[in-house]
Amino acid sequence: MKPAKFEYHAPGSVDEAIALLGRYEGDAKVLAGGQSLVPLLNFRLSRPAALIDLNRIPSLAYIRADDGVVRFGAMTRQRTIEFSDVVRQRLPLLSEATRLVGHLPIRTRGTIGGSIAHADPSAEYPAILAALDGEVVVKGPKGERTVKARELFQTYLTTSLESDEVLTEVRLPAIDAGAGTAFEEFSRRHGDFAIIGIAAVIAGDGASCSMARLATAGAGPIPVRLRAAEEILERDGLGDAPIAAAAARAAELVDPDSDIHASSAYRKHLTGVLTERAVRRAMAKRGR
Amino acid sequence: MAFLRSPHAHARIGRVDLASARAMPGVVTCVTAADLRDTVRPLRAASRMTGYHATDLLPLAADKVRYQGEPVVAVVAESRYVAEDAVDAIAVEWSPLPPVPDARAAMAAESPLVHEEFGTNVILTRAFRHGDVDPALAGAALVVRERFRFRRHAALPIENRAALAAWNADGLTLWSSTQVPGMVRDALAESLAVPGHRIRVVAPDVGGGFGLKSSVYAEEIAVAALARRVGRPVKWIGDRREDLLASTQAWDEEIDATLALDGHGTIRGLRASVLADVGAYSIVPWTASIEVIQVISFLPGPYRVPAYLGEGAGVATNKAPMGPYRGVGRPVATFVMESLLDRAARRLGLDPREIRRRNFITEFPWRSPSGIVWDSGSFAETLDEAARLADWDGVRAAQSLRGDATRRLGVGVASYVELTGIGSAIPASPGADIATGTEGATVRVDPTGTVTASFGLACHGQGHETTLAQVVADTLGARLDDVRVVHGDTSAGPIGTGTYASRSAVLGGGAAILASRSVREKALAIAAHQLEADARDIELQESAAWVRGAPDRRVSLREIARSAYLGARRLPKGLEPGLEATRYYDPFFGTASSATHIAVVEVDLALGAVTVLRHVVVEDCGRVINPRIVEGQTIGGVAQGIGGALLEELVYDDQAQLATGSLMDYLPPTAWEIPPIVVRHLDRPSPSTIGGFKGVGEGGTIGAPAAIANAVSDALGSLGVEIAELPVTPDRIFRLLASRAPRTG
Structure with a gap:
């Protein structure tokens, strides 16, 4: 388990990183926290000609909140997000989910930009980007553009980023103070990738639901926004029957693959179970 | 060193092109089985079991590969990075064969054969019979039947x-992360045709074994053969992928079992x-029978x-070899019973x-239906x-408070x-040629008065450095420090095989007591001579000897030892100089x-998740020698x-490709998954071993x-x-709940 030979570059700026990516014409990989990429290198499942290391670009690590949006520099560590007061106040869903990302050493190295650019559909951050309809900023030789969650994730470990583009920022709309949020996840062991994870945001008073946001981790090749289930809650409210109906709808909306840890049928079942649990827990946290 | 390992579960090895690998800078040599044929002899695990087929253990596969991960080419290079690059550069012409993916498939008449020369995939069978099981089953008030399955496991x-x-x-020194340096030494002597006294095998601080490191491995033979060939030291450090692919594996058994009882729950028969x-392959030296027979x-x-009628069959498939793993046979047997x-x-x-109380054995010694003698047992207690x-x-x-809640409690017992x-009465398999x-x-x-206690054992985390020192210090009368x-x-102690099978406290401890007693006896004789007293009146404790009742008349163990080596002028007449003893111990049947x-x-019914609460x-x-160690x-x-x-x-x-080849997919419990574990010891000395250790x-x-299985069944x-x-x-x-009679939970 030693990587094949590669060149290593540690540029001091994003522009320099983009230039290096261009020079390798698609045969270079961007190194952020390295928690997924380095094992792939060691198994020789990924054999890039070069690694472009973003860890020497200090301007890529920040958390800023303004105009109802929280912006994260791509190299912001998960551990920083876990303990950020801004995140706890504006994005409690992200705080909760971050505690489910791997283990302490993984979160200490792992970054928000790396997790999203890696696009593992079982990971927590892509699900949150989908649930909150967030966007990412990517920079390439032709300049900067923003990409919405639904345009970003294409399939397993694949995004719409060009090979000479760098994801520089993640933007998540702040959650209304009165809304409740929950991230329900089931994994085989603490810290493992989700078998199924459900991100939920619920707003509204009492049994009424002014807004529901639901998205999955682990339920297919990309995070799935469960819009039809959200609509049931927004239309019929938060009684037992509509919640059960929304959960059943959620299970119908996903088409997960089977793997050695969970069959497709079990994942569909879990999608329903965890949707109901996430909605109920998010409801209970409203107005706090 | 790195190995090119087979990507196929079953394939013929065609032409192997080593030219580009050999030409890489930093590569010392690349060899195939053909290159080692004249210098390495195959090893075989002997046994007199009926229908048993032994297989060859060679450092590299010749002609065909039989499991994914089997070593085919060995590359020696100046770093592991270079060696892996060279492995990548080797081209092998494979002719894939249909694989034998599991035991059931292997039994089918049309199944391909893992070893064509045997004409069958069944490489061993054995049965234990006691009494007449058929009438016992036929006349029983209650018969319970089940097909059990315990899946394949990594140590x-x-x-x-x-x-x-x-x-x-002087010969070869092999440092190996092994539990059985003595067995490895003997095997290398045979395999490499080198006299045993020219081989030293050292198992330094070893990071766990659990039985996986108690067999002789191809890689050990390969490094020794390659080091001889290139005239330089050769090192192989297996990585986790190699460990999961090519170390011995455990369990993987299907058990059809029938238990017959009378109306009071008294057992009448078991089949x-x-x-x-x-x-x-049939591993060296244990054979492929090690798990199933137990x-x-x-x-x-x-x-x-x-x-009782217990029948076992070992069936060859295109997977890594089965080997001993902590508990060998007993975890599966206990799960079933x-x-x-x-x-x-x-x-x-x-x-x-x-x-359980109605069926526990209460009289000892008890001869079990398979012929094992239980010397003692604290079952009901x-x-x-x-x-x-x-x-x-x-x-x-x-449980009754919770009723039919989503989260069910369960309690399960296993004795x-x-x-x-x-001991020597129970060989590893019939006719096995190993001194276990x-x-x-x-x-x-x-x-200087300090004590060195040497063993053929090989501690790999058990704390023998503490426990055996306690045994020696207590028996001899020396300070623990x-x-x-x-x-x-193997060059530092008496002959021995190693540490496995819960044997070290009993056999090593027993031998330590015997040797310490011999040394103590001699020390007492020397002390008595010097203190002008009768040896029976000498106390020897904490490295000092004195005359009982006269503590001022004393001599230290150091002084006793100095005298022992100074010879005749300081020793009782006729006493041989020196203060050391080597003793061997054979507990014969062993203990229980x-x-x-x-x-x-x-159990969370909706998630299908089990949490062990305690x-x-x-x-x-x-x-108990040391309660903390236990x-x-x-x-x-x-x-x-x-x-x-869990x-x-x-x-x-279904192609016999390993789908759990890394710790992303093979899931040992972490600290989070381990509940509080309460352990209590009953100190009931064995009636049949020296020292009373079990x-x-x-x-x-x-x-x-x-x-845990019983607790989950209880919850459900x-x-x-x-x-x-x-x-x-x-x-x-989830599937069990989904398949039961429809009633939503």
């Missing part, structure tokens, strides 16, 4: 296997047929079973504890104490008896450790048992899976679901 020591070979004019997937040998457990008893208790409306500590009745009360400290029943100790007091334990080096485990679990072990491992052994064993019950499974697909290295892994009992397959993963619980 997963923290340190992967590794070996370093260096030759000089079991075990089909074991033993992988591609299942049928130990199935009757701590119970009176008047009629304890599950059958709980099923019987449910049918009869008996408390699971009561059905461990059961009652474990039930008390686990708050069994409290769990029952909490077992385990043969430990096995004896072990030696050399105890030497040097002229003055005793150093040396082990794991026993325990009861109780697990309390919560786990209690009450065990009788004989005289507790550590037990907790570690329980953790592995929890892994086996999480860990080596999954091969072994304790494996017990935790034996009881835990069965107790009202839903009509009983666990027959381990590990009981969430997906399996």
Whole structure:
């Protein structure tokens, strides 16, 4: 388990990183926290000609909140997000989910930009980007553009980023103070990738639901926004029957693959179970 | 060194093009089986079992590969990076053959053969018969039947296997991460045709073994052969991928079992047929029978079973070889027997504890249906104490409070008896040519008064440095700090095989007591001579000797030792100089450790998830040398048992490709998944071993899976679901619940 030979570059700026990516014409990989990429290198499942290391670009690590949006520099560590007061106040869903990302050493190295650019559909951050309809900023030789969650994730470990583009920022709309949020996840062991994870945001008073946001981790090749289930809650409210109906709808909306840890049928079942649990827990946290 | 390992489960090896690999800078040599044919002889695990087929152990596969990960080309280079680059540059012309993916498929008439020359994939069978089982089953008030399945498991020591070979004019030194340096030395002597006294095998601090490191491996032979060939030291450090692909694996058995009882729950008979997937080769020196025979040998457990038929078959498949793993056979046997008893208790409306009490063996010595002699056992005592500590009745009360909630509680019990400290009466397999029943100790007091105790054992985390030093210090009368334990080096101690099978405290401890007694006797004679007293009146403790009743008349162990080496003018007339002794010990039958485990679990029906809330072990491992060591052994064993019950499974697909080739997919429990574990010792010295020790290295892994399976069945009992397959993963619980009579939960 030693990587094949590669060149290593540690540029001091994003522009320099983009230039290096261009020079390798698609045969270079961007190194952020390295928690997924380095094992792939060691198994020789990924054999890039070069690694472009973003860890020497200090301007890529920040958390800023303004105009109802929280912006994260791509190299912001998960551990920083876990303990950020801004995140706890504006994005409690992200705080909760971050505690489910791997283990302490993984979160200490792992970054928000790396997790999203890696696009593992079982990971927590892509699900949150989908649930909150967030966007990412990517920079390439032709300049900067923003990409919405639904345009970003294409399939397993694949995004719409060009090979000479760098994801520089993640933007998540702040959650209304009165809304409740929950991230329900089931994994085989603490810290493992989700078998199924459900991100939920619920707003509204009492049994009424002014807004529901639901998205999955682990339920297919990309995070799935469960819009039809959200609509049931927004239309019929938060009684037992509509919640059960929304959960059943959620299970119908996903088409997960089977793997050695969970069959497709079990994942569909879990999608329903965890949707109901996430909605109920998010409801209970409203107005706090 | 790195290996090109087969990507195929079953394939013929065609032309191997080494040219570009050999041309790479930093590559020292690349060899195939053909290059080693004249200098390395195949090893075979001998046995007189009927229908047994031995297979060749060679450093590299010749002609064809029989499991994914089998070594085919060895590359020696100046770094592992270069060696792996060179492996990448090797081109092999493979002719893939249809694989034999599991034992059932292997039994089919049209199945391809793993070893064509045998004409069958069944490479061993064995049976134990006692009494007449058919009438017992036919006339019974209650018969419970089940097909059990215990999936394939990895031992997963923290340190992967590794070996370093260096030759000089004296011969070969091999450092290996092994449990059995003595066996490796003997095997290398045969394989490399080198005299045994020219081979030194050292097992330095070894990071765990759990049985996985108790066999002789191709890689050990390869480094030794390659180091001889290139005239330089050669090192191989296995990585986790190699460990999961090409170390011996465990369990993977299907057991059809039938238990017959009378209306009071008294056992009348037991019949079991075990089909074991033993992988591609019969390992050296244990043979492919090591696991399956112990299942049928130990199935009757701590119970009176008047009629028994246990049949086992070992079937070759295109998977990594089956080998010994902590508990060998007993975790599977205990899972089956304890599950059958709980099923019987449910049918009869008996408390699971009561059905056990009605069947426990209470008279000793007891000859089991498979011919093992139980010298002792604390079965009812461990059961009652474990039930008390686990708050069994409290769990029952909490269960009725919860009713049919989504999260169900369950409590499960498993009692077992385990043969430990096995002596020469019980060979590893019939006719096996390995000395598993004896072990030696050399105890030497040097002229500075310090004590060196050397063993053929090979500690790999058990703390022999502490426990054996305690035994020597106590027996000899030396200060504990003055005793150093040396082990794991074939040139440093008496002849021995190594550490496995819960044998080191019994055999090593017994030999240590014998040797320490000899040394003590001589020290007392010298002290008596110097103090002008009778040896019977001398006290020797804490490295000092004095005349009983006259503590001022004393001499230190250091002075005694100096005298011993100074010779005649300081010694009693006729006493031979020196102060050391080597003694060997053979416990003949061995002894019996026993325990009861109780697990309390919560099952989330909607998720199919099992959480172990607490786990209690009450065990009788004989005289306890060091309670902390026993507790550590037990907790570690329980953790592995929890892994086996809930999480860990080596999954091969239908092409016999390993789908769990990394720790992303093979899931040992972490600290989060391990509940509080309560361990209590009953100090009941063995009546049949020197020192009264019984072994304790494996017990935790034996009881835990069965107790957890029974607890899950208890939690799901009202839903009509009983666990027959381990590990009981969430997906399996989901399917069990989905397939029962429709009633939503």
